[in-house]
């Protein structure tokens with residue numbers, strides 16, 4: 097806990113380090129409360145910084161210093177100074193020297209889960225962003241790259257497996273076999289945030305992979321004993337990722353071993369430590385009974401993501417933390433492309449855009465808005481955001497859209513050639529694409545430095561006499577905190593014009609240029625594109641494939657949207673048309689409900705939806721996407737001002753009921769027809785059918801008639817896999833029926849001993865729209881299986897309540913806010929990262945209607961006044977109230 101007033105760190109103040117560390121030798125003697133770390137660092141002055149480098153300042157936190165030696169000589173108390181955060185050596189020698197320190201740390205007491213800690217008896221580390229300084233004194237910044245040799249020693253009974261980065265070089269026993277040790281050496285220079293070690297009694301699931309050049313790599317996944325039979329999918333995903341990166345980007349793996357360890361207490365999803373990825377076990381362990389299709393897909397994605405970091409992040413790392421998007425945006429883009437290749441690309445694209453709009457667009461529209469490459473931060477842990485990750489990925493995608501897939505690959509090849517082994521910047525990255533393609537990406541750079549979601553206000557005017565169509569596009573760039581005036585962006589807009597027969601018209605600009613790929617580039621604040629040879633009034637299909645992370649405004653009629661839903665050759669935009677139509681119907685219903693009137697029957701929309709959902713020529717997984725209406729949070733984002741979460745909830749519930757009633761027979765048929773028989777497979781075809789069938793069941797259930805309840809209860813009872821079981825539990829959680837309690841009791845009895853599966857039991861109670869939910873959540877906090885020390889439990893219960901249950905979080909009496917504020921402060925005392933993440937549930941508070949806004953503000957002011965606050969929470973609450 098830090099109590100000093102934190103000062104922001106600015107990108108423009110970046111200076112290279114005065115000293116470099118070339119080689120690190122660590123000797124770690126594991127002990128639950130007194131782990132001793134002896135570090136030997138080879139240090140020299142940085143030749144890039146001429147002149148007197150001044151004192152050597154090593155970062156260190158929550159560690160106890162035992163001794164310091166310089167070139168073999170023990171330093172006395174006058175030779176160095178320590179503070180809470182530093183070890184300072186006032187005048188180190190001019191030439192290269194060796195610094196040795198011995199320190200102690202306490203893994204058992206470490207509940208912040210950064211540095212070295214114990215998770216269910218397993219020693220593990222998390223060093224990104226600044227955890228290494230909690231293990232030993234170091235220049236803990238990403239532009240200091242060193243080779244690491246790590247010796248780990250432990251009681252055999254306590255840690256039979258000892259792992260670190262790189263390749264294993266030596267192992268042996270000590271004390272007559274009571275203790276043992278292992279030595280690992282990583283020949284690739286890396287920053288300290290990629291350091292990792294693990295010690296524990298772990299079981300392993302092993303396999304191997306032969307690289308394109310014929311080298312054999314040993315692969316292992318380490319888990320709690322008894323869980324080995326849940327590793328096959330993760331291993332399969334790893335091998336497919338390794339092959340894909342060779343084929344798509346020409347990148348091979350570079351060590352003799354690749355290890356993954358699953359632990360149960362983890363702040364994030366997973367971490368790409370060189371050769372030793374450490375994962376939240378929720379993103380490794382999967383069997384048909386315990387993991388849903390969504391979990392299988394998430395495991396595949398995250399295994400791929402962390403593996404892809406080996407090149408984008410590890411071999412080429414970030415110069416400073418402002419460049420975080422350089423590794424994260426790029427690697428998310430790579431995992432998205434991987435999943436698109438493994439699965440149905442359109443469904444993956446829909447999933448990615450839905451996620452972007454749900455997580456990143458609200459960030460851009462609220463007090464936490466920041467550029468993909470921020471210019472300042474107080475606590476870097478607060479910038480592992482959807483903006484850096486998901487919008488960052490969209491920026492990379494736009495580069496690919498502008499240059500084409502081949503042009504993009506050329507730029508990537510140059511990036512790998514030019515910067516391998518370096519700590520790079522966003523400018524370095526873009527320069528590779530500019531240099532390899534000869535294109536000017538100067539204006540494109542603004543996407544990285546400017547926050548906010550652009551709005552494209554478009555108008556299409558067709559002239560029957562000249563047979564031309566004028567598409568005018570205005571970029572509207574809404575102000576964000578600290579940035580009132582914005583520069584115009586370079587925006588790739590993929591489009592089509594549909595003729596009256598539903599076919600795409602050939603696109604030719606008046607200038608004579610043919611647009612074979614349907615791509616125009618918008619660079620000015622307002623621009624008009626004239627298309628010729630347009631024989632009848634066309635229906636525009638804009639931003640195909642979501643070619644830029646922008647909001648689109650174009651005055652299409654309901655009939656136009658129906659036409660696009662039925663005819664657009666771009667399958668993504670067909671889905672987008674359905675979403676836009678649903679949004680229009682729902683926003684109007686919210687307005688009417690708030691005026692105390694009854695909304696009109698949404699007949700035309702429901703019919704159009706029915707046509708697509710019932711179309712057996714379309715992929716089932718794709719049709720399922722049509723059935724997922726915009727979420728309550730999506731609608732709040734679109735409404736943007738004077739938001740009434742209860743009216744939104746009511747409007748959406750009523751539309752769902754109307755769909756369930758009107759399309760009843762067709763939905764019942766879909767439900768019957770798409771049952772997946774035979775053994776479970778996580779493959780996209782089977783998963784798509786389950787998604788469609790469960791979506792149909794959801795609509796059939798929401799009417800709440802006794803036959804509907806019986807149907808979903810039977811679905812729950814007969815489920816042969818987690819997707820069906822958890823899906824039915826979710827539907828039952830919304831009903832007032834004795835079947836609801838029965839199902840939750842049965843689920844609990846079946847899964848109480850499985851710490852991952854039981855998270856569903858917490859989550860679906862916390863996500864229920866029933867008015868009793870807050871009381872249930874408060875009660876579940878005291879449940880013996882719940883612990884605020886375990887981030888997965890916090891996310892399941894508190895995260896779901898605050899982020900995915902808007903109607904209850906935003907209770908009109910403000911009790912939802914008060915409850916969450918208390919939890920944020922409690923958790924902040926030991927895990928600031930998780931506390932700050934929970935706090936971000938308030939990020940859209942300024943958009944609320946006045947009564948709730950007042951209550952939310954009061955709650956936030958209460959948090960701001962509490963003492964002491966971590967830097968993490970201090971920064972977030974400060975921005976919220978700015």
Ligand SMILES: [Zn+2]
Pocket residue numbers: 401402405423424427
């Ligand atoms: Zn990552």
